[in-house]
Amino acid sequence: MEDVQPSAGPGDVVAADLERAIHEHRLPPGTKLGEDEIGEVYSVSRTIVRAALQSLAHRRLVELKRNRGAFVAQPTARDAREVFEARALLEPRTARSAAERITDKDLIALQAHIDAEHAALRAGDSGRALYLSGQFHIEIARIADQTTIEAYIRELVSRSSLIIALYWHRRAALCESHAHHALISAFAARDGARAEDLMKSHLLDLVTSLDLRNVVSMPSSLREALAR
Amino acid sequence: MEDVQPSAGPGDVVAADLERAIHEHRLPPGTKLGEDEIGEVYSVSRTIVRAALQSLAHRRLVELKRNRGAFVAQPTARDAREVFEARALLEPRTARSAAERITDKDLIALQAHIDAEHAALRAGDSGRALYLSGQFHIEIARIADQTTIEAYIRELVSRSSLIIALYWHRRAALCESHAHHALISAFAARDGARAEDLMKSHLLDLVTSLDLRNVVSMPSSLREALAR
DNA sequence: GTCGGCATGATCGTATACAATAATGTTGCG
DNA sequence: CGCAACATTATTGTATACGATCATGCCGAC
Known part of the structure; x- marks a missing residue:
């Protein structure tokens, strides 16, 4: 692809x-x-x-x-907080820039992204849906035409995927696509301020849907716990 | 060290x-x-x-x-703009966090940093002065206790050093230390809002002191120009 | 029976050797 | 004399071999 x-x-x-x-x-x-x-x-x-x-x-x-x-x-809970802290600094303003520069062609591509995400979700391929949902955020940075920030967002999205694997409990994956859909409508209206706000609350939703209180629960964690 | x-x-x-x-x-x-x-x-x-x-x-x-x-x-002028764009998103808010968390020990360390910067400048070692001036920004991220953002700022500061080598024309290096001094006073007062504003304008000063209009002027650039 | 020390094995860390590619210098032809 | 094709050289790309380190299992002593 x-x-x-x-x-x-x-x-x-x-x-x-x-x-x-x-x-x-x-x-x-x-x-x-x-x-x-x-x-x-x-x-x-x-x-x-x-x-x-x-x-x-x-x-x-x-x-x-x-x-x-x-x-x-295996990001720690602290790592998770830091990652979303960084995303909160970078992504809302980047979404605003994207909204101010977006072309019709970009809009179509974004919509296609969402559609693929839905399709993967309906097909039960949650792994691919998660991947595409991350690509959506990266695409926004690309539209904003900021390759340096895009590289950082790319890294943060990847790490977020690990964080989700470790700390995600609420299985409501639909909120995701809804937030993305709202973002697209802001982009279509070239409403930078609204895009910024939507992105900010979308990230807030993400981080609040994590359970960062208790320790890691993955299989190999007990070994890791005493290995260090 | x-x-x-x-x-x-x-x-x-x-x-x-x-x-x-x-x-x-x-x-x-x-x-x-x-x-x-x-x-x-x-x-x-x-x-x-x-x-x-x-x-x-x-x-x-x-x-x-x-x-x-x-x-x-050899960062391009576009790279330079992107680097300072990213710094503008990350550093002001990070300075605010640092001001809200800074300890007396951190303040002393920061002051020592500035002093070393001045000393290097007086000794004519502008390379070391530049290095220390970058370390100052990294130190702020460390104080803010954000290792992920710190890593990004570290990278951006390094790249800024390359950008300064290529695009710096105004030789006024003193504005630097002045801005850093003002930042320290905001930190000492635990004034997060002021620290954020000071950092924002400090970065703006930096980027406006660059000449990003014309092409690279370094020795090997002519070879590079036609090699691609 | 359990614990400590030792031997064994597997895996990583580093150096080196060889192959592939690009740059350079040379030579022959026009 | 200038240009192009070729040979040469230097440098990087990759594979492999050897040494070091850590994990594991065994055995003997207490």
Whole structure:
């Protein structure tokens, strides 16, 4: 669907594939990512795998433990709060810029995004729906024509996916698409102020739908608990 | 002075040293960073150097050109605008948070920072002064206790150093320390709103002191111009 | 029977060797 | 004399081999 950069090496391909797998919760937080194992899957040497893992580690999607290996990151409750704090600073203003610059073509693309999201949801593919819902936020940054901020939002959205895997309890996934739909109508009206407000409350809704009080509950957490 | 993480490998040391050299303008934008060359300087193999360069590339401090090598990044005027756009979104609110949480110990550390900045300036070490002036902004994010935002600001400050190397014309470096001094007084008064305003105008001052109209003027740019 | 020390195995960290690509210098032809 | 094709050299891209570190299982001692 989306092509990689023209001069992208095999490491980038591996990283992109792992990233999507993590994003879609096929690789849950805490999963060990052995270098030999991944290398065998993609038929590349450990050199390539290491480059990919380092790239993902820099984006905080995996944690690199020296002499122990790479693991899908397990954001703490504090990490979660920080991620949404950062999103609250970046995204509302970016949505405003997007609303002021959006073209009709962009609007159609955004609408198609939502439709695909709905379709995935109806098909029961919640992983893909979650992925697309994240892409929606990234698309807004792209429309705002801010590649630096887009890169940050991209990272924050990825981390949010991990956070959702760990702390999401309220299973109401429909609020998502409703918020996105409201955003689109603000975009269509070129109403920057409304888009900013909608994005702000959308992010607030997201963070309040998390349960950040108790500790991690994932399978491997007990091992992690005493390993450190 | 500052220690690296306990479990930091040699690659991180190399990356940190290169980063500071770039930050202090000892490695100007466009400089070629040959792998063998760097490896010889630090007495490490190319494996380590490559990891360090990849890390720096991810932070946009160096540009990696496939089969061509690594070069100190040369942000475009557009990049410069985007960097300061992002800083404008992140730093003022972060300064407000910092003002609301700052301790007396933090205040002393910040003051020491400014003093060192002045000392470096008087000693004619403008590179070090610039480095310390960047550290000041990072320190504020640390005080605000937002490690995620701090990481972004760290990256943006580094890139700002490259932007200053390329687009800075007005040689008035004194406005810097004055603005930082005013910020400290707002922090001392725990005046979050004032800190936020001061940071906002400080960043505005910075970006307006740049000349983003004409193209890059660095030595290697002519070669770069037709290579692509 | 349990705990501590030791041997074993697996995995990661690093260096090095080889292959591929791009830049450069040279040579021959027009 | 200028240009183009080729050979050469240098540099990066990738794979693999070896060493170091940590986890695991075994065994003996208390």
